[in-house]
Amino acid sequence: MSYYTPFFVVLISSLGFVFLINLNINTSLTETITLHTMKKSANIDEYIAGFPKETQKALEQIRTTIKKIAPTAEEKISYAIPTFTLNNTYLIYFAAYKTHIGLYPAPVAVEAFEKAFIKYKTGKGSVQFPLDEPMPLSLITKIVKYRIKENEARIKKR
Secondary structure, three states: OEEEOOOEEEEEOOOOEEEEEEEOOOOOHHHHEEEEEEEOOOOHHHHHHOOOHHHHHHHHHHHHHHHHHOOOOEEEEEOOEEEEEEOOEEEEEEEEOOOEEEEEOOHHHHHHOOOOOOOOEEEOOEEEEEOOOOOOHHHHHHHHHHHHHHHHHHHHHO
16 A cells, blocks of 8 residues: 655555655765655654664654644554644644654745755655754744744635
């Protein structure tokens, strides 16, 4: 079984292993396909527990930051990665890789933060934060607040 998003492909084997293939167009050929193999996680706690301690710390920082800004947002695993939804609408995804954390706030948010993202690798709807640097929690806070406003505007249009 496979699912496609503009950011990555998720392949789920019959044994329950998940292969997350990053399709970021703005990276070199060797970085274009990043394979992350793990046992399919039932929840965000299980997902985070599957990584080394330093990566777990970065993931927890991002998770805590999102929960602080959007306390009513629901946590779940979608496309095999941590996802927050608000008002039954996607808010933000994030995922860990060997050398970075990928944040997936959607294309419009990436465009809105273009200047702030200058020092990071980006793709359509994604930004990569290197694991060897502190997580930019104030920037993540701004991104999540922006996504909440987008989410609320979409609800008002309904």
